[in-house]
Amino acid sequence: MAQIPSSQLPPNRSVPTSQLLQHSPVSTITQKVTGLNINQATGTVNPRFSTSTPNAQSPISFRQNGSFSPIAVPNKNVLGSGAKLESVPLTSSSSSSTSMKTITNSITTAYQSNHEAPQVTTSSKPTDPAHQFQASSSVQHQGPSSQFNVNPILGIGLQKNLVQQNSLNPLQRPQMPTQSNSQNYQPQVSVDTVNQSGQNYVNRGVYPKSNPPAESYNYQNLQNYTPTSNIPSHLLLSQNNNQNALNNQLRQSNVPFPTNKPYVVDNQLRSNIPSNLQQPPMSQNSTPVTSQNFMPPKPSMHSNRYPTPTNANFQQQQSNTTSQWSNQLYSNRNPLQPQQMSTTPSSNTYVQSQSTYPGHLQNTYNQPHTTHRPLQSEYQGVTQSGFNKMWGMEHCDLLQIPNILPEVKEPPPQISLGHEVFDQANCSPDIFRCTMTKIPENNSLLQKSRLPLGVLIHPFRDLNHLPVIQCNVIVRCRACRTYINPFVLFVDSKRWKCNLCYRINELPEEFQYDPVSKTYGDPSRRPEIKSSTIEYIAPAEYMLRPPQPAVYLFLLDISRLAIESGYLHSVSRLLLEELKNLPGDARTQIGFVAYDSALHFFSFAEGLSRPHEMTILDIEDVFLPTPDNLLVNLRDKMELVSELLSQLPTRYNNTFDNNSALGSALQVSYKLMMATGGRVTVFQAALPNVGPGALTVREDPSQRTSAEVSQLNPANDFYKRLALECSGQQIAVDLFIINSTYVDIATISGISRFSGGCIHHFPLYKMTKILDQELFEKSFRRYLLRKIGFEAVMRIRCTRGLSVHTFHGNFFVRSTDLLSLPNINPDAGFGMQVAIEESLSDVQTVCFQAALLYTSSKGERRIRVHTMCLPVASSLQDIIHSADQQCIIGLLAKMAVDRSMQSSLADAREAFINVAIDILTSYRVSQNLNNPVSGLIAPTCLKLLPLYISALLKYAAFRTGTNTRLDDRVKAMIDMKTKPLYILIQMIYPDLYPVHNLENQRLIQNVEEENIPMPPRLHLSSRCLDSKGAFLLDMGERMVMMVLSSVPSEFLNEALGVASYDAIPDQMYEIPILNNPRNQRLHQFINYLNEEKPFAATVQVIRDNSPNRVVFLEQLIEDRVENALSYHEFLQHLKTQVK
């Protein structure tokens, strides 16, 4: 798609909002290449019935030992076959559960007699679940209003029980008497939710102008059903699942019914529809805020469905700050942009609180057999979108929403396992994240959804709270060696069932003891069961040798280019400062080797007053000049090391050696460290051009802008081979590349890639450039002080039926699922692609477990275990709506790097576009959008996908046409593979905030509970800039503040401490600390942004007319730059492709 004649493209860089909705001409020719997914099926989506029948004997059902939920009692009457669950309650809880059972039984009987609910047949007949269920549920539908007056005796208790019963087994869809349930908890709303509903309502916030009836209708319904505090969201979730499944079953069954029974039922159902639902939507007067009392589903209930001036007022109040802001700042901005963010956190409660009733209604309308009145067809769209919204299945037309970016950072989608205990225990999304929050039950479903399946993991992340356990026996499955985790099933108090391989294991006696409460009896109170991120102090059987000491070796390039860059000054100074703070114990060792065309060793032998330098000129066949004293104990030889560090910066000032023997230096460091393992830190400034592993300049500078990028692959296998040898001896090599010329990162990075190292790149580094130096020092200081794990291995296990087939990151895959990581650091992220090899239809959840075994810098062997549990879903819609767009982007970027290396960059770019097209197409198919829809429809959970993809296409790793140095491109690709997701997203799509009016912004609280002004995020487009403003661009490691020409002088004086706009110096690299509120707010805000970063970003303030402005402007990636499409043009292109 890059080959679009420039004449066809709009000439101007920025697209005014007014033009945004016009179609811009975009080439329609795109050769369809297989997407990134390596095994893409091309099959079309067939409407099919969901065949997943509830399976009471499924291996993972809910936990039943009674301690987890108050009413974990299988109830035959209600649950039908669900009662067949292998229930062996723990002795400790059996008495309570028995009594509870009695109660529930009696309640259920009453409930059934009251409602005359038909006994839903058990699911052993898989014939036609959709029809079956439709029949049963619509029968229940017959007398909603009469049944509505629930027996006061049963009251809330009954409703709760029922709801919980259902929630226990979220995937047992057809058995759920959903209709009755909804009726049942409706009265509860009237009792309990008065406190919140007003607020909730307000939270729902502003809707896009496009279809107000739908939104407001939906809204109104929700209002009536908002259950809020009393029903925990996880309990309601099951309903949601059921609804979705039901909905899908029905939706997919749009073929003529095989029997006429549903037909009849269908008519019955229709006759029950409140009459005004069949009328076209019209605005009616109502006061929805006060309508918290339940209203029965009779016509009057639906009378106040549409927003009224009252609503508008509420919305106004809530979105006070934001809309104020947007109105002030951008007069041409759509004031009614959707506030996705504000709804998202509460959406769980919200979404799940729908009643069955409208769902049936909607589905009825979808039936081809109903007579179709024009009014109804109009109505269908309204209801459908309304209900979709309620179920979190809303979609939006990307072309209609210019400001699609949520105002605050998108939180990761929540995984809902249908049980609060599980949900709380699940692994933090910061550590473990899957591209979807529901796993498709088989491979064909995955292929239909066209989403990539994979997990991203950040295993050694710095954590504030981490339970550490020291015990004699680490409880693991005997078959698959899985560590015990919160998602295992306790068969009884002595045995547990592995959730990965389903083997039943014995529980050691020790595990019965709870160290916290010092009591016996309940294994579920153990920290292993309560938290899915846990660290064990490993006993001796986890060591092949005594834990190694922390060993640090520094390889310093002292060729002419390196000396000119002056990096030695920074390195020596920082090392001197931090020498005492290096992580390690009393055994910590340190050593230095410098190299140009020779190798310079520094011996710290006993009795020397200053370090002794030994130079070895033979670099072809390297050897160690002395067997010891090259790597020395840091504490013993602190003075000598300090002496060396103080001499180093000036020691080689007079060298004019242009060569750099990196290969030999690495070989000697391998020999030096072979016995212990450890970390080698290489500072490389010049192309290694002598000795083993010598390289030549491969880059042709004239080709930097061309579309064809070659030389992305290594030139030789020297570094890879050496890295594998290092990896075998537990040596990791980290690279700091401070080059001013081409150094062939593609080749030399191999030494880090396969030895578990990390790579830092400071292009065109010069000590005299303050910003570069600041960034280098911050990054190096963080590097020195951060946690480090030695001789690590990581193993990823997953539930039977899934398999991890491709790994991304810096490590060596030693065997099928064992990653060898000589070093692990807190800033390393990994990605894995997962394949579904067997059908998962007989399980309800799948788990991934990552176990990282490492030696801490204190010489302790530790195991950090992360477990993530995900539900299995069987419908395409569920799958698509469970997508995690950021994680998908993270994984796609990694896959695209592989693709560019193996085939070509053009291929990778095509694949990106095809992924977007495929996903949007499959969504359209899943929605059964029969009538041609004009816009570009995307589910809400994937609405940012095209934005991120268009940003990726302009990112240094994948862009073409823009001048990109080969080294920078390769480094960007390495970042794509190794950075943790939150950093990656910020690199791809930096955050832009307006900072000139922080006093008017919404306040949020940081960890210390201070109020921080939080301006909304802006699109990276010049249309979002305002000449009266100042804008802060947060790119992760760097921040750039752009001050535009007409910014108020108070801001300049107070916040930035400069007299006028023109007084802003060209090199303003910090914001002075002044004693006024504006300045404090700005600092507060910047500090807040820095909180979660590995190190505080550098700040650069630039004027609009400064020569540095390009630093800022090149990040406005939504606009058209050179021959790359703007975001809107990209959408137009997608639209032509999505069929």
Next chain:
Amino acid sequence: MILPDSFLFVISLADTGAVLFLLIYFIITLSDLECDYLNAQQCCSRLNQWVLPKIIAHVFLSFLLLVHGHWILMLINLPMAGWMAYEIVSVPSGNLGVYDPTEIHNRGQLKRHMRDCMVYLGYYLVFFFVYLYCIIVSLLKGDPINMKDEGEIITEF
């Protein structure tokens, strides 16, 4: 160095048999890797050293057949030689060989190698019997057992 046909085919048979054994070794090693009995590095270094001998054996055989004028057999052998050469040439410059320890676990490469080995195995097995047949034909061509004169055979015994 023109050899008698029968001897030529004996050499072919031995050559093919050796390659067959080599392939079985390949398959055993790969499945060891699959089952975690070997680590990727060991496996790949073991296999890579035999990649070249394998193609040499094959090319040598094709050459021998060409020299002896067995055009058809040579032509049938040629595509396989071409494929093996392509396999070696297409190894990226940074890789350690046809079997790269850092990539063998990625993107189903292991399975692909396994499949390739199976195809090789089948191919050589077929050729093993082809050469065996050729030996018999060539041995019988000179009428060594005097089939024309049946009586003598009987009287011999």
